[in-house]
Amino acid sequence: MDKLAMLGGNRAVPRSLRILQWPMVTAEEERAVSRALASGKFTTAAAGEVEISSLEREWADFVGTAHCVAVDNGTAALSLALAAAGVAPGDEVIVPALSFIASALAAVHIAAVPVFVDIDPDTFNATAEAIENAVTDRTRAIVVVHLHGLPADLDQILAVARRHDLLVVEDAAQAHGARYRDRAVGSYGAVNTFSLNVSKNLPTCGEGGLVTTDDPRLYRRASMLRQFGEALTESGDRSYVSHLPGWNHKPNALQCAFTRAQLGRFEMTAKLRDRNVEQFLAALSELPGLQAPGCPPDRSHAWHILRFRVRPAAFGLDQDRAGPLRAVLMRALRAEGVPVSHYQLMPLPAQRAFAGSAERGDFPNSYQVIDDSFTIQKAHLHPDAGPLLDSYAAAFDKVWRHRDLIASYAAAGAHVPPWEQAGRLADAEAAELEF
Secondary structure, three states, X not given: OOOOHHHOOOOOOOOOOOOOOOOOOOHHHHHHHHHHHHHOOOOOOOOOOOHHHHHHHHHHHHHOOOEEEEEOOHHHHHXXXXXXXXXXXXXXXXXXXXXXXXXXXXXXXXXXXXXXXXXXXXXXXXXXXXXXXXXXXXXXXXXXXXXXXXXXXXXXXXXXXXXXXXXXXXXXXXXXXXXXOOEEOOOOOOEEEEEOOOOOOOOOOOOOEEEEXXXXXXXXXXXXXXXXXXXXXXXXXXXXXXXXXXXXXXXXXHHHHHHHHHHHXXXXXXXXXXXXXXXXXXXXXXXXXXXXXXXXXXXXXOOOEEEEEXXXXXXXXXXXXXXXXXXXXXXXXXXXXXXXXXXXXXXXXXXXXXXOOOOHHHOHHHHHXXXXXXXXXXXXXXXXXXHHHHHHXXXXXXXXXXXXXXXXXXXXXXXXXXXXXXXXXXXXXXXXXXX
């Protein structure tokens, strides 16, 4: 049996196999950006600008909504969507405990109060039951995060929202193109958001965001809030009268042109990614020590991030060794050339930005998933990533064949949970900062 690379053996992933550049930049992107440059029209305030308005129309058509508003980043899209829908200071907004921090910061930025709920340990999304248990007389909205690209159970969550007269806002920052039943995500909520960050499945060359809705009133409010609360006309004339306390979240025409080029081949890219990821996960299904991501039959997965949970029993370990096992597996896989990462080190309610007062017993699934899982990001996004993923599968298999050795390290090693590691780092950072 080949010696593990972390013990001096050869890597399973050849160094010649590298992560392919994402986003892809082709002649189409170059022509699109050059076209936008030549136009001399760079923001929504420029009369005759076409790149931003065209992206808005094309994305609305793709998602299946009546309207779309482009903004400068995904976090701004979510704050703007909540504000457009009437979420006010002091209102409570339900947010999953496991997500990127922007899902909750967006509410804080409009002086609303994020109320965190635990997740399902298999889908990593908030459940309708957890959401309903968190509803109070101050609850105004539910932010439904489709984490890693897997749609949440929208039927059940929408039913909760109807019972309590709550707004549903989809945070589809990681779920471009994913479908729930017969519709694309981003078309179910009253107002919904996407990110165009350079790392996303539908990227721009930097930052960007999209807001979708069928409601003409919400569309109008979102458009006004994007630019200081002003009511812009198609001619570009400005009265400089602010009807709403808006922001300056105008997008850049060059970046919208870039995303339009990406959108032109989005379906083809997504189809190839789906094939590559499905083949990769099929190979890993032979390894009982891992719980690979899956997808219920009534929806599709965008595969933005791949999260794997460890199964200690398959290594002859008790469940309380899940954290140490995950740590050893990450070390072994990285040495073999697989760029596994943790992605999140703590649930959102434990973040210092939200006072960091969360107790593990309040969010047991979120804490457990963070302790016993790891992720693969970005490496699989390129449509030609198949050979690289094949080599990753070989690395997983190699590490599995050394499971007895891996188990011995996990059984003997001390374990510091990720949130404690992050806390120590935060303490060190705070000592260097002045607020």
